Amino acid sequence: xxxxxxxxxxxxxxxxxxxxxxxxxxxxxxxxxxxxxxxxxxxxxxxxxxxxxxxxxxxxxxxxxxxxxxxxxxxxxxxxxxxxxxxxxxxxxxxxxxxxxxxxxxxxxxxxxxxxxxxxxxxxxxxxxxxxxxxxxxxxxxxxxxxxxxxxxxxxxxxxxxxxxxxxxxxxxxxxxxxxxxxxxxxxxxxxxxxxxxxxxxxxxxxxxxxxxxxxxxxxxxxxxxxxxxxxxxxxxxxxxxxxxxxxxxxxxxxxxxxxxxxxxxxxxxxxxxxxxxxxxxxxxxxxxxxxxxxxxxxxxxxxxxxxxxxxxxxxxxxxxxxxxxxxxxxxxxxxxxxxxxxxxxxxxxxxxxxxxxxxxxxxxxxxxxxxxxxxxxxxxxxxxxxxxxxxxxxxxxxxxxxxxxxxxxxxxxxxxxxxxxxxxxxxxxxxxxxxxxxxxxxxxxxxxxxxxxxxxxx
Numbered sequence: 001x002x003x004x005x006x007x008x009x010x011x012x013x014x015x016x017x018x019x020x021x022x023x024x025x026x027x028x029x030x031x032x033x034x035x036x037x038x039x040x041x042x043x044x045x046x047x048x049x050x051x052x053x054x055x056x057x058x059x060x061x062x063x064x065x066x067x068x069x070x071x072x073x074x075x076x077x078x079x080x081x082x083x084x085x086x087x088x089x090x091x092x093x094x095x096x097x098x099x100x101x102x103x104x105x106x107x108x109x110x111x112x113x114x115x116x117x118x119x120x121x122x123x124x125x126x127x128x129x130x131x132x133x134x135x136x137x138x139x140x141x142x143x144x145x146x147x148x149x150x151x152x153x154x155x156x157x158x159x160x161x162x163x164x165x166x167x168x169x170x171x172x173x174x175x176x177x178x179x180x181x182x183x184x185x186x187x188x189x190x191x192x193x194x195x196x197x198x199x200x201x202x203x204x205x206x207x208x209x210x211x212x213x214x215x216x217x218x219x220x221x222x223x224x225x226x227x228x229x230x231x232x233x234x235x236x237x238x239x240x241x242x243x244x245x246x247x248x249x250x251x252x253x254x255x256x257x258x259x260x261x262x263x264x265x266x267x268x269x270x271x272x273x274x275x276x277x278x279x280x281x282x283x284x285x286x287x288x289x290x291x292x293x294x295x296x297x298x299x300x301x302x303x304x305x306x307x308x309x310x311x312x313x314x315x316x317x318x319x320x321x322x323x324x325x326x327x328x329x330x331x332x333x334x335x336x337x338x339x340x341x342x343x344x345x346x347x348x349x350x351x352x353x354x355x356x357x358x359x360x361x362x363x364x365x366x367x368x369x370x371x372x373x374x375x376x377x378x379x380x381x382x383x384x385x386x387x388x389x390x391x392x393x394x395x396x397x398x399x400x401x402x403x404x405x406x407x408x409x410x411x412x413x414x415x416x417x418x419x420x421x422x423x424x425x426x427x428x429x430x431x432x433x434x435x436x437x438x439x440x441x442x443x444x445x446x447x448x449x450x451x452x453x454x455x456x457x458x459x
Contacts, residue, residue: 004355005128005362008057012356012363018061022360025065026367027375033073034379035390036083036221040070041326042214046397048206048334049404056338057356063334064360067327068120069368071270071307075112076379079299080105088270088306091278095291095298102294106238106376111296112303113372114245115252119304120365122256123263123311128358130264131347134319138344143451146320150445153266153322157437168434171425175438176445178203185447198410205333205439207402211415212432213326214398216422218391238373248300251281259305263312269325269433270309274302310361318342318354322441326433329440337405 012018025047032043047066051059074086079096092112099108141149154176158168181192182202193199255277262273281301282288291298313324314331321343323329335342340350347354382390402415422432 002128004351005358008352008355009359009362012061012359018058019363021058021062022065022363022367023371025062026069026364026371029066029069029364030073030076030368030372030375031379031382033070033086034076034383036077036081038217038394039213040067040074040086040088041209041330042217043070044327044330045206045209045214046394046401048330049401051334052337052404056335056340056353059334059338060353060356061360061363063331064357065364065367067331068307068310068361068364069372071120071310072113072116072303072368072372073379075116075299075303075306076109076376077383079108079112080380081383086270088274088302088309090271091274091302092299092306094278095293095295098292098294099296099299104237104294107240107244108296108299109376110238110240110373111245111248111299113369115248115255115300115303116307117365117369118252119256119259120307120310120361120368122253122304123260123308124358124361124365125311126257126260126308127311127314127361130315131319134315135344135347138320141320141344143448143455147445147448147452149320149322150441150448153316153437153441154445156266156268157434157441167430171430171432172434172438175435175440176442177438178208178435179439179442180446185443186450198408203414203439204405204411205329205436206337206405207411207415208418208439209326209330209333209436210398210402211418211420212422212435214394215415215419216426216432218394218398219419219423220426221387221391238376244296248297251297251301252304254280255301255304256308258301259308260312262305263309263324264315266316266322266324269313270306273305273309273312277301277305307365314357314361318346318357319344321444323437326436329436332440 012022028047029043032038033040044063044066048063051062054062071086071088074084074089075092075096078084078089078093079100082093082097084090084093096108096112099105154172157172158165181199183200184191190200258277258280259273262268262276263270278298278301281297282291285291285297313328316322316324317328317332321341323332332342340346340353398415399412402411403409405411425432
């Protein structure tokens, strides 16, 4: 695997188009991740149609660059505006914003970027080491085991849902029901199409995700826009003292391991990983009272955990076909669109593609480190731009992206419908993520459970 990794890494770096594509992905991922209300999931869903006319390897270079860089981008608005751009940056603001108010916003962003880089690299290394072990075990999986894996994913989804486990179960059940629309995988009988042609192929994950995580966020932004723009702290010095950076290595390592292993739990997500990492750092600190007032370890550990979750979440998605979080659910949809089925046989039948995933993630982490600090002042200007213009631009991307999936206007209607559903979920305090997970895992559970019952004659 490492030989293929270095070969694909060389191919990307020596190909001007692929290298430029990775830089473009980092550029858009960082910017969109930094805009409050535009999550990493939304960024990936909106930009996914750009990859439709690419070959699978080229598409991964672009999508992994967007994926990884948007995770760091969320920390920029968290530190400068006290508004996390992504859910994984929600803890970063606790110590990042106090540093920014003290005139140390540049230092805080550098701590976040370095921690994010190291965390991403450790997550990638553990992905490369652990994935073959999971594959070896899963090669013995049959329908009963895959059904149990789907049940485990749905259980973890309900357990980790914010607010209430019951609410997560209800929304997940709705997602499972949505997954039953279209042709029955076992009998080819049409179900729940209500006489409409566009429902015969089921609900496509991408327009649902664009609406649920994208359009709904824009609707929330429109209803909460304030007339007065927030004055952002000035960015003066970016590079902190070297000894300060070196003092963070233990917290970065702890955060990286927390992020990778928690990210590998289906549906756990980065928000849980960063919260646990932050709490652990506070517990181990000799001066816990400094946390929340500009403690640099309160930035380094969560940011390392946040980006390490990228590699962790890819483990169940690539090896078992069960997404680790909503972002890997979008990546899973990308693989299916390009004719690749995530799971044990992906490694056996397409080892070259798997190596491109690894090398694309490595390059995106490296380019984010190189261009992250360069882009900060430009991003600050963007964050000061009128919010309505940004929101309208995102709506245009949502519509065009949904249409580009299959060139069907019905996909745009699906996107708009689930955008309204997502906004209603926000109003009644229901988590949206279980809906997407239910849509993905529901058919996996149904097909493997029914096949298991047929094989065992109903036992």
